[in-house]
Amino acid sequence: MSDKNSSCCSRLDLAFANLITRLWVAMRLFMAGVDKFRSGDGVNATFNSANYETKTSLISKLMTDNSLLPSVLPASAIDSYAHNIGYVLLAVGAWVAIGLLSEFSLLAAGLTFLSLGFGLSALPDDMELSANIGVGILLTAFALYTNKSGYLSVDGLLGRGRAKKTVVTEG
Numbered sequence: 001m002s003d004k005n006s007s008c009c010s011r012l013d014l015a016f017a018n019l020i021t022r023l024w025v026a027m028r029l030f031m032a033g034v035d036k037f038r039s040g041d042g043v044n045a046t047f048n049s050a051n052y053e054t055k056t057s058l059i060s061k062l063m064t065d066n067s068l069l070p071s072v073l074p075a076s077a078i079d080s081y082a083h084n085i086g087y088v089l090l091a092v093g094a095w096v097a098i099g100l101l102s103e104f105s106l107l108a109a110g111l112t113f114l115s116l117g118f119g120l121s122a123l124p125d126d127m128e129l130s131a132n133i134g135v136g137i138l139l140t141a142f143a144l145y146t147n148k149s150g151y152l153s154v155d156g157l158l159g160r161g162r163a164k165k166t167v168v169t170e171g
Helices: 012-035 049-066 075-098 102-121 127-145 154-158
Strands: none
Touching (some): 012 102, 012 127
């Protein structure tokens, strides 16, 4: 019986599944990062660093005033997290979209979603947003699961991650 799964193109279903989930994860993270720079809605929306500072200061204040985090973490750690999360979201989102070192980028995405979920679950009555983060974690896990078929990424185009057959000879 021949191994039909050994060629790169025999599992295009998994390659497409990986591409779609990887791009969803990337889009979700990247757009969440872009949103940190936004103020206003629709045509009145503006994107700048002043909006970023305002939003991240509000996030830091919300987490410090309304959660159990100050009993576990120093206020400076909460403030540092809040002020850097937008840049992390942008960077990890772009990294996942490109598909370079896919396993590590998806691990970073999963850990980013997990950190967001932890912060949200520490707030009172924020179950809906925590559930949305859970969907992001599940889709990231699925993208990791299908990553061996991730031929439609920089890794796949460079031939990284493909199983290489080695011949063992007895001598």
